Amino acid sequence: MSFLAIDVGNTRLKWALYDKPAVDARLLAHGVQFLENIETLAEGDWSRIAAPSQVLGCVVAGEAVRRRVIEQLELWDVTPQWVVSSSAEAGLVNGYDHPSRLGSDRWVAMIGARQRLIARGQRRPCVLVMVGTAVTVEAIDAEGRFLGGIILPGHGIMLRALESGTAGLHVPTGEVRDFPTNTSDALTSGGTFAIAGAVQRMVDNLRRHSGQEPACIMTGGAGWKMAPSMTVQSELVESLIFDGLLAIAHHRFGAATAA
Ligand SMILES: Nc1ncnc2c1ncn2[C@@H]1O[C@H](COP(=O)(O)OP(=O)(O)O)[C@@H](O)[C@H]1O
Ligand SMILES: CC(C)(COP(=O)(O)O)[C@@H](O)C(=O)NCCC(=O)O
Numbered sequence: 224m225s226f227l228a229i230d231v232g233n234t235r236l237k238w239a240l241y242d243k244p245a246v247d248a249r250l251l252a253h254g255v256q257f258l259e260n261i262e263t264l265a266e267g268d269w270s271r272i273a274a275p276s277q278v279l280g281c282v283v284a285g286e287a288v289r290r291r292v293i294e295q296l297e298l299w300d301v302t303p304q305w306v307v308s309s310s311a312e313a314g315l316v317n318g319y320d321h322p323s324r325l326g327s328d329r330w331v332a333m334i335g336a337r338q339r340l341i342a343r344g345q346r347r348p349c350v351l352v353m354v355g356t357a358v359t360v361e362a363i364d365a366e367g368r369f370l371g372g373i374i375l376p377g378h379g380i381m382l383r384a385l386e387s388g389t390a391g392l393h394v395p396t397g398e399v400r401d402f403p404t405n406t407s408d409a410l411t412s413g414g415t416f417a418i419a420g421a422v423q424r425m426v427d428n429l430r431r432h433s434g435q436e437p438a439c440i441m442t443g444g445a446g447w448k449m450a451p452s453m454t455v456q457s458e459l460v461e462s463l464i465f466d467g468l469l470a471i472a473h474h475r476f477g478a479a480t481a482a
């Protein structure tokens with residue numbers, strides 16, 4: 224009955240094992256590996272967990288990485304399924320020009336966010352911020368339609384771009400300050416304000432569009448770094464992609480296993 228959810232981003236693979244493919248599932252085990260360590264999974268972390276009956280994942284790190292993950296999954300007699308963004312799934316409608324070109328992690332996280340609001344009886348517009356290798360900021364209306372979103376560089380990429388494009392910006396990580404007075408603080412604050420400002424702008428756009436105050440939900444490996452510097456009130460939910468994968472699995476496998 225157990226269900227393995229996998230999220231493969233451009234920096235790290237995150238996995239979580241649940242007792243069933245349903246929204247009320249219990250978490251049994253979880254872990255994370257940098258992409259360069261994927262080959263350790265079958266003989267390492269995954270050798271210590273019970274064989275899952277279903278595997279559902281989202282991968283945005285490319286086909287070669289996906290194949291390396293599939294190789295590790297050969298440890299068990301299970302055929303993994305991979306989410307492809309579609310025009311509608313699990314209560315969400317996709318407004319992207321070409322729905323399948325939307326990053327599957329973005330789609331899954333939005334499904335998780337929508338599910339979360341509905342569970343609380345909050346049918347309100349929502350801005351979803353995902354802070355990983357890249358940063359994405361999505362707008363979802365009160366009816367569950369993804370209106371559109373933006374992609375910007377994450378902290379690491381912003382810093383590396385500045386380091387490689389200039390002569391004088393090789394400095395240690397600094398602090399976020401209102402008025403930075405050294406290079407380290409200037410770079411760290413610059414990246415943080417860029418992300419916080421982009422979120423503020425999307426919240427303004429969505430409020431203007433919908434005439435309602437949007438909820439703001441944040442997730443991703445570097446979400447905790449952004450949380451203290453946000454200018455809009457936001458809720459940090461580390462598990463959002465897994466919540467989304469559980470919601471999709473609930474729709475796909477849940478009904479059959481419950482019957
Ligand atoms: N312990 C950590 N190790 C590596 N990166 C971390 C760690 N904590 C936070 N981060 C940040 O999180 C980002 C990776 O987040 P993650 O959500 O796993 O990204 P992705 O989904 O793109 O692989 C890194 O770019 C880094 O800035
Ligand atoms: C925007 C992303 C690079 C984010 O990747 P991540 O930071 O999660 O590794 C990924 O969702 C992606 O490759 N998207 C495809 C293009 C799009 O969503 O329009």
Ligand SMILES: [K+]
Binds near residue numbers: 231328353355
């Ligand atoms: K991600």
